[in-house]
Amino acid sequence: MAGNWAVSSYSGEFSFETKQNLRELYLNRCSVCEQKRVSPYGHPEVEAAHIHPAQHGGPNRETNGLLLCRRCHWGFDSGWLGLEDDHTIIVADEDAAHGYEYFQQFGGKPLLSPTLDDLQPEPRFIQVHRRLFGFESLVSGDVLTIGGLRDSQTRLVDGRRLIIEGGEEDALVVNCRVSSVGTQTVRCEHQTTLEKRPETVAEPADPRVDTQTDPSLEGLEKSARTIKSDYSGVEQKWEWGRLFRTTRAQHGLSRAEIAAKLPIDGTSKNQIQRAERVYDMFPNRDFEGPVLSFSAIAELQRAFPQPEDARAVYDCIAATGVELSVWETRAWVELLLDDVSVTRETVQQSLEEHPSLSPYDHTRGRKLDTHIQHILTVHAASHSTVTR
Ligand SMILES: [Zn+2]
Structure with a gap:
């Protein structure tokens, strides 16, 4: 059965922060x-590995990542190792003797779980890896998101050449539909260009430093505790983000150094980073009521690493006044990135891939239909304001 593998348009390397997060997660x-x-x-010998390869358009986020030793990284990237959707390890050619019998001991075992459940490897990335490396067959009708193209073609890792017909010269990431699968070649028809090759790479903006406050290092713990008791949710993260960003800038400290100074729950290095990102998204503290929870905002930040992009998406959702759960936010982001025509069926399919939402959301007592309607409402309202 044909699948749709459209994913984020971000390709390339994991950021330093994402690599660090993967080290902590595993x-x-x-x-x-x-x-x-x-x-x-004393350096840990582990590497951040893409599941859906970056050169095929796999995004640089934690849920498309594994932490692997050098040998297993090579095994995963060369197709000796794959994964089932439930994270069971599968090994290629178990009967063949290629001198790589080493990997067979891992077949059938579960992958190590990350310390945060919501950053588990996502099945859709795992499925792409299985198809690219021959654990499952490519079939006509599969829609691939492919990045890193040169001369309108790239090479599949299992040795077959991928030919994209009807593509644009300056395309960086495209959606294409598989039209025929041969032993040497896979032909695809270009469908949509998701991202054009950039002409220049913009420098990231300098971190803003708030000059209104001047927290001394001595007062840092007290200020952080006051914020924790006076605020909650997004407000708390924003206040913390401003405090940490300002303190770091004025005293030249890393997030790890700040975290080490604070014996307070919720101020690990990762959590400091998340708080600072909230501050970056809302420099004027202009977030509205409970449109999105902090967890949902964190979901936006994962999909849109630039604070301005995450903010643009947030504004679209806020404009409708619709309150979204984390899973609704994730599904909505997928729709936005997929650049496919949104129908009730595609939304339902997207939601059903997240078993925790289906068929009822017990915590809020809403039916799946209600979730879908909310997402469609938001999508319709935002369609004209977010462009790629
Ligand atoms: Zn290993």
């Missing part, structure tokens, strides 16, 4: 062999 262990090797200099 506690510096290889997610396949669970080894924790350290160099003679």
